[in-house]
Amino acid sequence: MTARPAGFGASHVVFAGTRPASEARADPGTAVTRHELAELQRDLFAARTAVIRTGTNLNQAVAALNATDEAPVWLGLAVARCERALGQLDAVVGEVDRRLR
Numbered sequence: 001m002t003a004r005p006a007g008f009g010a011s012h013v014v015f016a017g018t019r020p021a022s023e024a025r026a027d028p029g030t031a032v033t034r035h036e037l038a039e040l041q042r043d044l045f046a047a048r049t050a051v052i053r054t055g056t057n058l059n060q061a062v063a064a065l066n067a068t069d070e071a072p073v074w075l076g077l078a079v080a081r082c083e084r085a086l087g088q089l090d091a092v093v094g095e096v097d098r099r100l101r
Helices: 034-066 073-100
Strands: none
Touching: 034 073
């Protein structure tokens, strides 16, 4: 016999394996499925790639500006913003990855 949480009848018990893996809940009490988290993770990786490309563009701008020995004031701010955004994306992707495991 399977143990049931207090207040739940037999019809409320969901046995492991009765749902496809893509519909399995990621965490008890959430309405997010593993499939939805996987989609989110793909989107976040795409966003992370975009941030990295921005960093590459900034690097190219720095290389060009090094040739003139003059960097605009905004360049340091843009680099810091890019680093913060990438750090935030990495944290979210890590959390999604942790929940998918």
